[in-house]
Amino acid sequence: MPEMLMEVEEEDDVVPNGRVLITGATGLLGRAVYKEFKDNNWHVLGTSYSRLRPRLEILNLLDSSAVNGLVQDFKPHVIVHCAAERRPDIVENQPDSAAMLNVGASENLAKVAAAVGAFLIYISSDYVFDGTNPPYKTDSVPNPLNLYGKTKLEGERVVLQNNDGAAVLRVPVLYGDVEKIEESAVTIMFDKVQHSNKSANMDHWQQRFPTYVKDVASVCLQMAEKKLQDPSLKGIFHWSGNEQMTKYEIACAMADAFNLPCSHLRPITDEPVGATPRPWNPQLDCSRLEALGIGQRTPFRAGIRESLWPFLVEKKWQQTIFH
Template sequence: MEGRQLEYKIRFLPGWVEVVQEEDVVPNRRALITGATGLLGRAVYKEFKDNSWHVVGCGYSRARPRFERVDLLDAAAVEALVQDFKPHVIVHCAAERRPDIVENQPESASLLNVGASENLAKEAAKVGAFLIYISSDYVFDGRNPPYREDAVPNPLNHYGKTKLEGEKVVLQNNEDAAVLRVPVLYGDVEKLEESAVTILFDKVQFSNKSANMDHLQQRFPTYVKDVATVCLQLTEKKLQNPSLKGIFHWSGNEQMTKYEIACAMADAFNLPSSHLRPITDEPVGETPRPRNPQLNCSKLEQLGIGQRTPFRVGIRESLWPFLVDKQWRQTVFH
């Protein structure tokens, strides 16, 4: 096909040399994904790669051998990577996204969520790359949903504050960048605790023990594959219309509490849910979280951008490898 070529990568491994043929790469469509080892980053990396982009993913603790190992706090290393690869788009997924961790380690979280984002925005501007900064619905206090992009943020916790500060430094240092706010995410996790949604599955499966589940705070669980599609669509729209920039929202549209999420998981796998107990009390002593930070997504929808996988479908795709009942797993999925 015109404009495409075969690429060969040579890998030197102990005892032999492996030549890997990569088909359908378009060298003049280059994407850099930060946090490519994480839940969202893996999905974004795959989405661009599956659509014939030449993709470089970077990570840190889990990077090698698949991804570039880059410390985003090392400005010189980030500059070298961006200048060498000269990406057309950078999707910045890397962040400390666990609110309780951020609350306990505010300085290190700010370095990554704010400092690294500011530096990346500057480097993207130097090479003319379109930067998509992944932000959060936690920039809102959850008192007056749904929230449009121009609603006044009021984060309740330090995580939300760092993501909001990250938005500001990105847009200040790169006027052509985009901010994409998303809510709680789930998808093909490497372990259940990788997502605040999938971590509930063990409590669902072990029905011999009653489990208390929050039935107060409203959530909009969003499939990472859908967010990855939005990132790709936004990028391709930007290539057609360079004036596209600013803040955007994307979210699943099924409103659920943690209790309702757990019940939906049980239903998806024909598991009992009578042991799950809805708790409507205000949580005590936890990191404060917004009651209902629902995002209005009409701005992207009007651009013809968006994809929503029904929760039942996405959660089955994500969780079947973690089913304790292996026999059931084999009969249903194989």
């Protein structure tokens, strides 16, 4: 009898918290979500389509029978849907394929998740708002200015229509451990910051709330754990960093984080002309999650230092100059 008890205890040690399926697991947010659940002893299955990686499942989200088969086979308790076309200019130029991924694939995933009883977290965007009347609560009326925002809003609607227990998590511009500096609209500015011999115009009009992907990943995990205890957790949620900055101010904060000069950066206060329209200030009110005790915020300078240290051009020089 004691031997049997020992065996059961040993098995308990390796039983994970649950099974989670993550779409877009090679993307900036997807990688962080994958790692967060893995580090917290979940059984994680990540899917990807364009960027192939070991240990990840190749899945075309537009192939509804393949999605259905994978979900029926894996039977996840939670699905975090990170995959999306999130570049506003690309969405404007390729509206049909963007809508298929951002709306069509999300609708199908919502139906499949409902069929297996999985909690679906659909990652959405602050761009569902027009930015004229911040801060925006979860029940504020959306009014997207560009096609990207429209596809994400339509994705929200089809998810909630087809899956009563699903959650929508709206987040703003994200940054984190990028594989290439241009992978995030935040980190891409680091090149201009570092090339201090060349003056650079930086937008000082649009208000942003750069948000660390590790914080969003932590929020997804906390939501998943809460949902397993309390099925009433559903609907629309917001998460965001709380430091308000323009691109110019973000660039200056980056320079500050690495003790680099920023006098070559020039603030441009005019509204950008000719580009894909973007909301002036789509600040998200995060009180719904905060009231549940859910959240995590990393100070921007700490998060950006952690993310961009590998891309510091002068790193070798700094290390050798004093020896």
